Amino acid sequence: MSIAHLLDDFGSQPAQSAPSQAMAEEEVETLRLQSYEEGYKAGWEDAIKSQRDQSAHISDEFARNLQDLSFTYHEAHSQVMQAMTPLIQDIIDVVVPETVKETIGLRVVEQLSEMARRNGAHRVEIIVAPEDADKIRVLLDQDFGFPIEAMSDETLAEGQVFLRMAQEERQIDMEAVMSGIRQAVAGILQETERKMMHG
Structure with missing residues (x-):
């Protein structure tokens, strides 16, 4: 005797009506479209986040490089100024005074010409230190x-x-000119030293 009637038959599928099968295909298509849109949206958001992260990383790296470059420039500038300070001091102490002394005659001529334009051709007295007489x-x-x-x-x-x-009387004081030059250079060197110490 057969016991087939007691067991469930998994081999055959139950027949479905045409309308429910069509409905199932529409639902599947809808689910497929929703999944596609969600996946597309998630991919788009990931791409935007990745681009934002990359831009932030590039900006941070650029800022760090600029800071390093600025530090390197100031460090190099400070070292150059530090190395050149003795040379600049020698120029101020030796070369510039000689140059100023040699240009005293040109300064006198310049002043005489200006005074003559203002006053006409009058007698002029030039009073100088004995060292400048020649x-x-x-x-x-x-x-x-x-x-x-x-x-x-x-x-x-x-x-x-x-x-x-x-x-009209005018005074030419080349030592005052030299003093002004010394003060200007000393100010520049002090400012450079201050920047080296305090950044």
Whole structure:
């Protein structure tokens, strides 16, 4: 006797009606589209997040490189200035004073020309320190168009000159010029040293 009637038959599928099968296909398609859209949206969000993270990383790296570069520049500038300070000091102490001394005659000519334009051709007195007398006498060989008398005064320091024409008197003080140059350079060197110490 057969016992087939007692056991369930898994081999055959139950027949479905056409409308429920069509409905199932629509639901499957809808689920497929929803899954596709969710996956697309998730992928898009991941790409945007990844790009944001990469941009932030690049910005941070760029800022760090700029900071390193700035530090390197200031460090190099400080070291160059530190190395050059003795040379600059020698130039200020040796070369510039000689140059200033040599240009005293040009400064006198410049002042004489300006005074002559303002006052006309009047007699001029040039009073100089004994050390500068020869430099000024060389200038007197040229014709200025008005009489010039040069005299030395031992109370004047080297580099000091007085010019008198009509009612006008002017003083040239090359030591004051030198002092201004020294102060300007000292200020630059002090500022550089301050930046080296405090950043």
